[in-house]
Amino acid sequence: MKILVIEDEENIAKLIKIGLEKEGYVVDLIADGIVGLRRIEVYYKNYDLVILDLMLPGKDGFEICRDVRGQGIDIPILVLTARNFIDDKISALDKGADDYLTKPFEFKELLARVRAILRRPKESSLISKLSVGNLSLNPITRKVYIDKKEVKLTLKEFGLLEYMMRHPNRVLTRDEIIFNMWDFNSESFSNFVDVHINNLRKKLEKKRNKKIFESVRGIGYLMRDDF
Ligand code: CA
Numbered sequence: 001m002k003i004l005v006i007e008d009e010e011n012i013a014k015l016i017k018i019g020l021e022k023e024g025y026v027v028d029l030i031a032d033g034i035v036g037l038r039r040i041e042v043y044y045k046n047y048d049l050v051i052l053d054l055m056l057p058g059k060d061g062f063e064i065c066r067d068v069r070g071q072g073i074d075i076p077i078l079v080l081t082a083r084n085f086i087d088d089k090i091s092a093l094d095k096g097a098d099d100y101l102t103k104p105f106e107f108k109e110l111l112a113r114v115r116a117i118l119r120r121p122k123e124s125s126l127i128s129k130l131s132v133g134n135l136s137l138n139p140i141t142r143k144v145y146i147d148k149k150e151v152k153l154t155l156k157e158f159g160l161l162e163y164m165m166r167h168p169n170r171v172l173t174r175d176e177i178i179f180n181m182w183d184f185n186s187e188s189f190s191n192f193v194d195v196h197i198n199n200l201r202k203k204l205e206k207k208r209n210k211k212i213f214e215s216v217r218g219i220g221y222l223m224r225d226d227f
Helices: 010-022 033-046 061-070 086-094 107-119 155-166 174-180 190-205
Strands: 002-006 026-030 049-053 077-081 099-102 130-132 135-138 143-146 149-151 171-173 213-216 220-223
Touching: 002 010, 002 033, 010 026, 010 107, 026 033, 033 061, 049 061, 049 107, 061 077, 061 086, 077 086, 077 107, 086 099, 099 107, 130 155, 135 155, 155 174, 155 190, 155 220, 171 174, 174 190, 174 220, 190 213, 190 220
Parallel strands: 002 026, 002 049, 049 077, 077 099
Antiparallel strands: 130 135, 135 143, 143 149, 171 220, 213 220
């Protein structure tokens, strides 16, 4: 697995590189936004993931995200932001980042997020619409439709549904669900998943006389592709 790190703070960049290399990843470092964008444009097929700082000389991380997605390059992008402003995170995700991490961060959290992103199938980048049976979900507008009628969901319900829709016909364990959803912090308990699953069932099943999720006893949940 090869990772491109675009980060101008030398100490952080080196720490990331050394840490990731210890885990067996191959890491390239770039400290400038323009050079970084060019590297992605030319060599994106050689990388599995980009770790992208937002505040960079030359070109900032928002612009890089937007340019990369504008060219239809679907490489996973994990954004690093020093600013804990929610608007920056929303903006980065809207411009096509797959996840974000606020500095200062624990290296083990960075690793966990890298692993989570790399587990996602390539074609399921955040920019593409998802559909399962008559249910469709748009990750950018955050709207969900059944039989073309909109269904209102909370952010957490949306995140959970999106995750389930990205993995139809596969049993997802409660731990996987918690681990893969950035809305859920590490203090989440598995019954938290059950609560949101039940809320989704109430909202979605009443619109269609069909079960949306199957419970797999003691393990987790399964969404079939014919809902
Ligand atoms: Ca920076």
